[in-house]
Amino acid sequence: MSLLIIIPAFLVTIGILVTVHEFGHYWVARRLGVKVLRFSVGFGKPLWTRVSKDADRVEYVIAALPLGGYVKMLDEREFDENTQIPEKELHRAFNRQVLWKRAAIVFAGPLANFLLAIAVYALTFVLGVDTFRPVVEVRKDTPAALAGFQTGDTLTAINGEAVTSWDDLHMLLIEDYLTSPRLEISVTTPEGNNVQRVLDLGDKPMFKDETDFLNKAGLGLWMRGIGIAGVLEGSAAAQAGLQAGDKVLSVGGTAPQSVQDFIQIIQQHAEQTIALQIRRGDNDVSINVTPQSKDLDGKTVGSLGANVGAYMTDAVRAELAFTQRYGVFDALWLGMVKTKQMSVVTLKLMGRMLTGEVALKNISGPVTIAQFAGTTASIGLGAFLGFLAIVSISLGVLNLLPIPMLDGGHLMYYLVEWVKGSPVSAEVEAVGLRIGMALIGCLMVLALYNDFMRLMN
Structure with a gap:
């Protein structure tokens, strides 16, 4: 992706998040009568400065290093x-x-990030969120397959809570899994029957790496189209003349319903010639291919030697795609619900990092944030706004952690002060500051290391 998209998208993302967070501190401080000396977006050398014309002469600054900001008070x-x-x-x-005034001023920063997320989610729901109906493809030998789920099932509820879209499905599965790995799911089968199935993920480490949660569970959006993404040199696919970009219409006269169906048919025809109907560009082509034998878990199966992936056909898109759009008040309510969901999930995942259930490699730094900012910005406004809301929630939750240097650390000191009736000593604050700097420093190094490894991979 071009840096001409990534850099501006990243600067806009960080600029909005930092400005909103610091404005929370600033606004409440001024409303409670505290004198503000400086409002800075960024650290280091000032690039732009303006002094207010009122009696307080507040200095507004945009500084060179955009990764943060501060409000300096008297x-x-x-x-x-x-x-x-x-x-x-x-x-x-x-x-x-x-x-209570000091606590309100400190808490106002993270609160502003949560309010921003609510407003952004609400705006996306008013504008309309493009999504898909929760119709699934089930991968073989996965928890979903073992639980009896079938390709073409429509998931309608998880633990009694309604599922209306693919986005709902993803969020509810993660949220409820973090409460209990045993999920009761209501399903409408392709035949129109309503059944209950239990998806038990208790034996599977769902967050030990960065693989998608749904993929580990064995569920994917049922796209139905099957395409050839790449062909290995010297393989059966190459010998038959298959090319990257070919779309599979039928195998042996039968249209496979999923990538797994296609792979299973190929595996069943080792060293047997089988006819493929392929769409290449605007033309339909018939190709005979003889899958080569290979050993898979002690069994001889057929192999094409090609990378096979799913794509969404126009007919399926017309059937599954729809736009979620709501009025202002419903959108605000949904914005609050989604912000609460994301906040709880983020906090639970952070907690499970401490127990080792969630791998530390899931922590992202500025490089990954910049990449996602660029990707979502290139997709469109709705995707970028959704990304902005997620990062804003993460920033709010992170700042409320009881770590000195962060807002949560100050609130922890105020809690101690409220209990003992007097502020913590300057010595305790100094020790806490050093501990907080060490923790934040380690976190930043880890995040940058993860960013680097993602780039290398």
Whole structure:
């Protein structure tokens, strides 16, 4: 993907998230009477500065390093012995505020990120979210197949909660799995029967790597179209004349319903010639292919030597694709529901990282964020807004963790102050600051390492 898309999309994403987060601190501070000295988006050398014309002379800054920002407030602890705050302004110093005011100012930053996510989700629902009906393809020898799911099933509810779209299915499966790996799923079969099936994922490590959750469960969107993505040199596919981009219409006179059906037919015809009907561009071509024998788990099966993938046919797209669109009030409610879902899932996944159930390689840094920003921006406004909401929620949750340096660390100190009746000592804050810097530093190194490994792979 071009850097001409990635870099602007990344700067817009970070700029919006940082500005909204810091504006939360700024807005509440000013409403509660605390004097704000500087509002900075970014760190380091100022690239743009403006001073407000009111009595407070607030300095607004855009700085060179965009990965963060800060709101500097009047605070006696930040002045040396030779500098004193004028007596008439002491009551506006942050450190002189009562406990609830300080806590409200600190909490306002993460809260602003959650409110942004709600607003963005609501906007996407008002504009319309393009999605698909939850009709699944089931991969062989996976938890879904063992549970009795079949290709063509429509999933209608998970643990009693309705599923209306593919996006709902993905989110509800993860959310409910993190509560219990045993999922009760309501299904409408291709024949129109309503049945209940139990998907038990208790024995499968679902987050040990970055493989898609649904793929591990054995479920995929039933796209029905089967295509040749690549052909290995010297393989049966190459000898028969198959090419990357060919679309499989039939095998031995039968139209396979899924990639798994196609693979299974090929495996059953080792060293046997079979007729393929192929669409190549605008032309239909008949090709005879003889799958080569290979050993698979102690059995001899046929192999094409080709990369086979699914694609969505126009007919299936017309059948499954639809747009979710709601009025303003319904969209706001759904925005709150989705923000709550994402917040809970994010927090649970963070917790499971501590127990080792979720691999640390799932942590992403600025490079991965930039790539996703560019990808979603190239797809369209709806995709980019969805990405923006997810990152905003992640930023809000991360900042509420009880780690010194983060907003959650300050709130932890305020909780101690409320319990013991006096602020924590300067020595404790200094030790906490060093611990927080070490933890954040380690997290940043890990995130950058994961980014680097993703680029290498």
